[in-house]
Amino acid sequence: MYDKSVRRRRVALALLVACSLLLLTAYFGESQGGGLHSVQRGVLQVVSPIQEGASRALKPVRDLFGWFGDTINAKGEVSGLKKQNAVLRRAAIAGTDAVRMNAELQKLVGLDQSAGLQGTKPVAARVIGGSPTIWNSTINIDVGTGDGVRVGQPAITGDGLVGEVTFAASDSAVVTLITDSSSAVPSRISRTGAPGIVQTGAGGPRDLRFNWPSGTGRIDRGMAVVTAGTTSSSDKYESLYPPGIPVGVVTGVDDAGTDTQQVHVDPYADMQRLEFVQVLTRRVNGNRG
């Protein structure tokens, strides 16, 4: 009797492990339109309205936690913000001149003022869920293919770039954040134009890296990093992101000026507390500047 129950337990365990490994292998082997992906799409469609309801119902609790977190963080941020304020004040003075020049240049080349992000047909979305692990930085949003959302479209907030749509069902979608280890955003330093790729590893949500910077000019703390857009003339190499979307600010440079220099970037968008995002559903001029 004892032997029988032990055998049964072991067989059941072996079956469950085998099922898991089988699912893993099958999922990796199939395309986006495969069976398991379709099941995921179906589950997402069923679960997203429930998620949305739960997300709305639990908003007061989230706000309460946010208030505690803000209060604790506020003290530490004051001195940093004072320094940042001084830097930004100088930048604002320079910026006023730049805006005037920009307006004149735009008039000069006959560009439509409204052909910025408005032309990209942004769709507003509510964040209805998020990954619990630090290994996957993803959020679920309440818009999908029915609203024009497709895989590969960028998501932004009022502060800056958030990520890219990596999965879309009819009325919900998954956005992989720029803080995910799989993300890579072609970017440039706003002031100098030096191009590079913004990436991160798991576990460093506020510490992105601006990798492989090239071009002239040194990179200093406080410089803004924006998306580069498509730089190639070939349609094969179109960037997912329109040019000029703020990505983050340079917070430090290790081994500056060397081949191994590490440029640290703090994202503008607060990935920890996303409530609404916009998905840019239309690509204008192949995302070229």
Place this chain on the structure above:
Amino acid sequence: MTADVRSLSWRLAVLGIVAVLVQIAAISQLKLFGANADITPLVVAAAGLLAGSLPGAAFGFAVGLFLDLALVQTVGMSSLIFLTIGYGAGRLRELRDPQGAVVPIVVGVAATVVAQLGFALMQFLLGHDVPMDIDLIWQIVLTVGINAVIAFPVYSLVRRWLLPALPEDPRRRRRRAYTTGGLSPLSRA
């Protein structure tokens, strides 16, 4: 299938669905110092500890599968990790039957550590970058710490929900025998 097994099955199913939905819709968005609680390994460990290794493993597999499907993650990854947690917690109960008040907390912490390291290992095996920098270790430590705080309340809730469907608990039986001599007709489970 007996009535007890049926009752336990549907209670575990409801528990799994609610736990995953609450986790992804609410708890994942409540950040404390950049980390958040993860109740899924706690719930799986608690279920294993209360129901045994086989139900624990099956429950862990199902919770992992639902999590992977709802979050559009690599299907099978969480299943493998959570079935290990459920089975391990169940075997602990079957072999040792630990009775200290801190057992749910220790098991919860162990389950969280296994989940975190398990995900790291799986990411590594699947060819993703896993840079073990200080931020990452700090986040793992924070998550384990937060889970240690909530492990006992989570265990209590799971126990309360599963209790009507569980077979006679040897611990309660012993306690009753000790306090009443096992003779009083007034003694209750």
